[in-house]
Amino acid sequence: MDRSDVMVIPAEVEAELATLAERYRNASGLGLQVLNFIGNKAEAQVAQLPNSVRDGLDKATVRALKAALKAANTSRDIGGSGVPWLDKAAATVSGAAGGLGGVPSALMELPVTTTLLLRAIQNVAASHGFDPKEPAVEADCLLVLAADGPLAADSEGVDLGFLTARTALNGATVSAILARVAPKLAAALGQKLAAQAVPVVGAMAGAATNYAYVSYYQELAEVLFRLRRLAATCEVPSEALVADLRMRIAAAPVHTA
Numbered sequence: 001m002d003r004s005d006v007m008v009i010p011a012e013v014e015a016e017l018a019t020l021a022e023r024y025r026n027a028s029g030l031g032l033q034v035l036n037f038i039g040n041k042a043e044a045q046v047a048q049l050p051n052s053v054r055d056g057l058d059k060a061t062v063r064a065l066k067a068a069l070k071a072a073n074t075s076r077d078i079g080g081s082g083v084p085w086l087d088k089a090a091a092t093v094s095g096a097a098g099g100l101g102g103v104p105s106a107l108m109e110l111p112v113t114t115t116l117l118l119r120a121i122q123n124v125a126a127s128h129g130f131d132p133k134e135p136a137v138e139a140d141c142l143l144v145l146a147a148d149g150p151l152a153a154d155s156e157g158v159d160l161g162f163l164t165a166r167t168a169l170n171g172a173t174v175s176a177i178l179a180r181v182a183p184k185l186a187a188a189l190g191q192k193l194a195a196q197a198v199p200v201v202g203a204m205a206g207a208a209t210n211y212a213y214v215s216y217y218q219e220l221a222e223v224l225f226r227l228r229r230l231a232a233t234c235e236v237p238s239e240a241l242v243a244d245l246r247m248r249i250a251a252a253p254v255h256t257a
Contacts, residue, residue: 009244013234017241020223021248024160027150027219049194053103057193060107061186064114065142065178071111072119087120088214093207106196106206110189113210117145120214124221128229139166139177144224146181149188150216151195151209160249163224163242188213 009017094112121141122132130137147162165180172180192213196206227245231238 009236009240010234013230013236013241014244016226016230017245017248020226021245023219024223024245024249027216027223049103049190049197053107053193054190057186057190058182060110061114061189062178062182064111064189065118065145065182065185067111068115068118069138069142069174071115072122087116087123087218088211090116094210103193103197106193109206110193113189113192113213114185116210117214117217118142120218121145121221124218125225128225130225130228136166138174139172140224140228141221142174142177142181144217144221146184147217147220148184149191150212151188151191160242160246162220163227163245164239 094109094116118141121144125132125137125141130140132138132141143162143165146165148159192209195209223245227238227241230236231241
């Protein structure tokens with residue numbers, strides 16, 4: 001390849017990408033403490049969920065996402081932009097309540113958790129100067145939820161599809177975006193439900209999983225919206241920034257402690 005074809009990334013941009021890669025790796029380690037807490041791999045726990053729950057999770061997730069879009073925007077209008085620790089605290093309390101009654105109460109809590117996750121992502125977007133009600137920003141907020149959940153953190157893959165998915169969905173309706181997001185989020189929420197179904201410690205597991213989930217998606221939102229801001233303020237194409245970030249993440253092991 002001719003060196004003239006190689007994109008030269010300024011040093012200050014490389015420094016920011018290194019920071020974003022570190023945040024992504026840190027986020028990918030957030031679920032390990034939960035996995036250690038419940039004692040088994042989340043995938044094995046999901047198999048123990050009732051068939052009716054597993055079969056209906058995709059549809060339940062779409063309903064939860066639709067409710068979350070309306071509720072998260074309304075709550076931001078009333079309360080304004082939140083701070084990260086408040087989002088974590090609210091999710092932790094909700095998870096504990098959802099875990100008290102095992103799977104039935106966890107299912108009832110699902111729309112609340114989804115709303116809290118989306119609101120936390122919207123708050124990150126707003127903190128970087130983006131309006132969550134703008135269609136493109138709304139799509140980005142939803143696409144963060146299309147990343148693998150924190151309980152899949154033992155995967156060796158680098159899941160950065162949520163950073164580039166908006167291009168493929170350019171001009172798509174919200175319903176089309178929800179259809180793209182729902183299967184990935186349903187898989188992540190299935191792992192959360194399974195953790196909350198652990199006998200005796202369901203409330204503790206619910207609190208721990210919700211804390212990990214909000215923390216995880218907040219970190220991924222930081223990566224996405226800081227990358228969006230970087231692309232808008234420097235002369236490096238977004239595709240080159242994502243490619244560089246992917247290489248940086250792949251070059252170092254995911255944090256496991």
